[in-house]
Amino acid sequence: RKEVEQDPGPFNVPEGATVAFNCTYSNSASQSFFWYRQDCRKEPKLLMSVYSSGNEDGRFTAQLNRASQYISLLIRDSKLSDSATYLCVVKAGGTSYGKLTFGQGTILTVHP
Amino acid sequence: GAVVSQHPSRVICKSGTSVKIECRSLDFQATTMFWYRQFPKQSLMLMATSNEGSKATYEQGVEKDKFLINHASLTLSTLTVTSAHPEDSSFYICSGGGSYTDTQYFGPGTRLTVL
Numbered sequence: 001r002k003e004v005e006q007d008p009g010p011f012n013v014p015e016g017a018t019v020a021f022n023c024t025y026s027n028s029a030s031q032s033f034f035w036y037r038q039d040c041r042k043e044p045k046l047l048m049s050v051y052s053s054g055n056e057d058g059r060f061t062a063q064l065n066r067a068s069q070y071i072s073l074l075i076r077d078s079k080l081s082d083s084a085t086y087l088c089v090v091k092a093g094g095t096s097y098g099k100l101t102f103g104q105g106t107i108l109t110v111h112p
Numbered sequence: 113g114a115v116v117s118q119h120p121s122r123v124i125c126k127s128g129t130s131v132k133i134e135c136r137s138l139d140f141q142a143t144t145m146f147w148y149r150q151f152p153k154q155s156l157m158l159m160a161t162s163n164e165g166s167k168a169t170y171e172q173g174v175e176k177d178k179f180l181i182n183h184a185s186l187t188l189s190t191l192t193v194t195s196a197h198p199e200d201s202s203f204y205i206c207s208g209g210g211s212y213t214d215t216q217y218f219g220p221g222t223r224l225t226v227l
Binding site: 034041042043044045046049087099100101102103104105 | 146154155156157158161203205207215216217218219220221223
């Protein structure tokens with residue numbers, strides 16, 4: 001079983017749609033969780049951290065369920081510029097410089 | 113956010129040559145830097161953890177004699193791909209985290225093509 005699993009998609013949605021991505025992780029000792037965005041042939045960029053209480057940043061909402069070891073990302077009112085690969089990322093417990101484990105990514109294409 | 117640079121951004125070399133990639137943290141000190149590799153249509157895979165002033169820790173399956181890592185200062189880590197072969201062609205990305213943050217910041221990556 002992969003340490004971090006995501007639905008690879010691709011997701012093709014029209015502008016304005018709401019889309020949700022799911023992710024599960026296998027290491028119950030994982031301590032930090034993130035969503036990164038990666039554009040084609042570029043480095044990953046942090047989209048948002050994910051907390052158990054849930055957190056929202058504009059059109060993006062992330063949720064963490066530690067009991068189910070499940071992470072989600074909701075994008076509302078999709079824009080063309082949201083087209084990218086979304087990476088679910090988990091950091092191992094321990095120091096603040098822990099190893100990151102990446103999911104395989106979910107490809108999103110937003111079309112006019 | 114913090115800035116990490118990589119050089120070169122792209123390199124094409126002949127099989128058998130060695131290639132050095134530099135990773136610099138420009139506005140913070142990185143005690144630890146990480147080196148990742150990403151093949152087409154795949155996600156990032158951690159190759160090694162680079163610690164300033166000590167030996168790197170390599171992930172299972174990564175040959176330490178082939179991928180030489182040096183982290184001589186708090187702002188510079190280098191990855192040398194020795195005797196590169198076409199199967200080493202990949203996107204190599206480094207990351208680092210400052211002491212003030214839980215986040216890792218990624219360099220722009222180096223695209224290596226071995227002919």
